[in-house]
Amino acid sequence: MEIDAIIGLILLLGSVSVLTVLTLWSRKRIDRIAEKKSASARELMQEMKNGGK
């Protein structure tokens, strides 16, 4: 297999993985934030820090 194809496949799988992980991670965050009462960025970051991601 040519070197371009190997690099290309790694980039392809990498970018699709990043896309999937970020979408799922963001979804989890949105659902967690929706359950909280406080909602300013500072408060949310503090609560996330205390309660994990």
Added chain:
Amino acid sequence: MAENRPEVSSELSRELNLFHVCMMGIGMMIGAGVFVGIGLCMSKAGPGGLLLTFALNGMIALFSAMSFAELASAIPRAGGAYNFARIAFGRSASFISGWMEWLAASAAGAFYALVLTRYTLDFVARLGVIQPLPEHHLTWLLRIVAALAALGFAYVNFKGSSETGKLGAIFTVGQMVFVLAIGIIGTIVFFFDPSRIENFEPFLGNGSWIKLLGSMGIIYVAFEGFEVIAQAGDETIDPKRNIPKAILYSVFIVTITYLLVAFGTICAVKAGHPALKGMSVADFIGSKKEVGFQAAVDVLMKGWGGFMVTLAVIFSATSALNATIYSATRTSFALGRDRMLPAFFSKIHSRTRTPFLALAVTMLLVLSIVFVIPDIEAAGATTSIMFLLLFLMVNLCVIRVRYRMADELEYGYLMPLFPLFPILAIITQLFMGVGVFGESRMAIYIALGWVSAGFVAWKLYAKHHAVATEDEIHVFEERVSEDSQGSDKFKVMVAMANPRNALQMVGTTYKIGRAREAQVELLHMVPVPKQVALTDAERFMVAGKEAMMETMLYLQPMFTVNTTIRYCRSIARGIVSAAREKDVDLLVMGWHGRHRATHFALGRTVDPIVERAHCDVLILKGNCNQKFHKVLVPLAGGQNGSLAVQTAVLMADPKDGEVTVLTVDTGHGEFDAEAFLTSVGLETDVRVRTKTVRSRHVVEAILEESEDYGLVIAGCTRRKLLYQVTHGSIPEELARRCEKPMIMVNANRGITSLVKRWL
């Protein structure tokens, strides 16, 4: 009588759920971009490069989508780069964003009109009605028909009819089914004939990695469209949750769909097929450029494919053309409404209730592009580069808004690992812009010319005519003394957020003002709750005005005094903004001393001011309006130390006052207070001495020592507020627990503060 008329609030009914808004974004993205893009990208980056183009573009688009999602969740009514930029950076950036958005949407309109016409005429030519069109050039026939198509949709927009979210969702599902069908059929064909993997060799075709960058830049237009979801906040059920989700889901679904279609298209044709005329599959699809996808599907579905693709393109380009003309018109209307463009842009037709003059000028722009652009590729590249610039701006906005307004906005989504992804998006978009420059210089010249024209329009017109919006701070009343005109005196601003405490700041202002021969700026911010319209703010200002007049009685005999009353949604932002506008050297404000919110060191008003003010800040707690014989300055180094000592000297009674610089030796290295005082170079008659106490508990030691003093002066913490939240800070804990009058000082630190404030 009109004033007494009760106000009736109105809002759109919320009917769109997550599926509807998701489909809205997908419908805007899946369309002509992917149909045209497959052939164009194949010609530049080869079969493997085609898959990479969609995968990498999808990832980069997701980075920007995260920024849109975060901003839209916090500011659901203000979707779009124009409004985000106004909130984040002010009017000039907002105008340039709106100006770019106007061309981006207009160029997209021209692009979709040309694609729609190209595919339609190609189909008519296949029926033998007209001569076949030349493959890569825009003929006058094509340009004229495209212009007529654009005018037709302008008429539709003028009549005020447009697709609703639900009807749009049905169209989108139809498009997706077709596109997915092509992808799935191609993939099934591949599984039955695995030898078609050879279609991917060579991986980059005749292209290179640099060509891949250009290919990504040109076809980025296929990922433009998710931002419309940000504008549906008023109609969406549970917008704080559904809007960000829909933005992210739509980019994810569209990217996977594009990858599937690209894979299916490459596998659709078997090498050596007679239709290829001896070419490789990649060369065959690439040679057809914008109609490459149609040619491949035609081979796969033996004559029916071309017909079906033509129908799909006509439907998708039709809906996209309608939406882009609507979007471009709405942007120019907003610029006109805010008087950044002439007022006639916001003129509404009496019968159709549409901004007909904004629509007319927008159509002139669309038609200009249709007749000037050399080919469809350049039209797509122009659209892509404008959207790249717009998304770049939104990525800057999300960083700025998170740092500046973290305490004011209610977020429904916070992106992970902030600010990594906006920064990555900015960098990659800049690289893609460079890639576009290599592929279509015309697009770059048009973009640069338009942005430059925007700056000229801002300087010559918009800057002088723009009107304030709800999001901005309004000056309510301002009195400027004649003596202060053009004065370069030291400026002390006294911010009176709470009129009841105003007189307590007179003594401190008097002492500092006299020593520096200062000019005084009295500022009263009138906070107006979100539920109250800014136009009703006057009723909140009475108490503040009385306090301001009383303060003036004391200060005016000694100093030049200017007064300003402003109303705002956020006191902190209002005070910082006023201090910057007036270019003050020192800001004096009071603090009630109570501490309610656990996430703030001193409070949700004081903390942001200390973080962002561009000048030195003094925060007064308790009654500082008295004579102080003994002043305590706890020091442990730090850049606030100098300001703390200088303030202490001014606050101490000049006749028999004494300042004590206190250091606490905790056993971790003693601070050399004597050397520090020498470096400050005080010139005063007030006695200044140093004292060191040994203790492992710094706050307890200072509190115990402060019992013998009338005033305590300490520097604010230099650490980031988030660090303070997690670890606590000595000066702020001292401020909360100290029962003596106290002054917290925060010195402006030149370039460091400048960078921090900008962020």
